[in-house]
Amino acid sequence: MRKVTAGLFHSVDGVVQDPFNFQFDSFDEDLGKGLTKMINTVDTVVLGRVSYEEWAGYWPTASQDEGFAAFINPVEKFVASRTLTEPLEWENSHLIKGDVEQFVSELKTRDGGEIAVCGSISLVRQLLFAGVLDELTLMTHPVIAGSGRRLFEDGDPLNRLVLEDQFATSKGNVVTTYSVRKD
Template sequence: MRQINATVSITLDGVVQGPGRADEDTRGGFTHGGWGGRYNDEVMGREMGKDMATPTDMLFGHRTWTDFTTVWGSRTDDNPFTAHMNAATKYVVSRTLENADAWQNSILLSGDATGTVAELRAGEGNDLTIIGSASLVRSLHAAGLVDTYTLLIHPLTLGTGARLFEGPAPLTGLELTDSVTTTKGVIIARYTRS
């Protein structure tokens, strides 16, 4: 059986929307996009590199996969994240996407997210990493399918924006297995479902 890890950049008030770029996710009139960039440093790069050192497949929701396709799919730079993202097998969960041909090594998982991901998780293969894809993480969390979380907790509040857990989330115990603080005050906390 595969493990599923969700890696999420999050603010102190739980916002996960648009950490990468101003235009990344403006749904609901969100104007704070790009909030995470100023907190990148060597420590964060090293910690994310550790996560990439073990081969994993990737799991995306439709919206995040489409965004990442335009950002990473055509890049050829020497950034190790580029090589990792393009080489990895990428599963995209969607009820509306017709195919996953826009980004190499992508496989479409059609239908109900929890059902298709539960089948994938039960099979053989590399563990699965979710980056972003908050609505997918919420659905999989509610179904008990997320095994570990890597939260990059940024030292700011935004007041508005989509939160990791909007509405009720099931009671779930988590155990802190590792934490590192970056030079810019981001706490990278790794939790395992207990």
């Protein structure tokens, strides 16, 4: 069975929204190597509508970070949206029809590499709390962002996680990968 993963840039105070506002001076070679390792295992990406629209407007013509552009543009992408219609403009993008949790669960049973939920805070939360997400990686930058959307909110259901991996980078980023405890 394929694994569903999500990785989010994260501030010490828990902000995951718009990481470009706080990660610019702490992104380092070690973090880049970790992302490259992730890219090499993923052959399918799941996005929410907001992330899809932002990324589809940027990555097809991006001149920066050519390595990620070379990955994200041709990779198979599935988009969770109630308002977008097909055909989607971004290369190799398809709308998820029906229930997203059921779709991703079925996607896990198909042949292929890992499935990555990219960006898409609401979708990461939904799949985590539904038990569909297998791993969550938080790349915590040594910064207090002060404001912005956080991944977890008051009233979220209790979920037990298992620390699978952790490492610190040369600029003080701490990368932690958790799996969902299944008991």
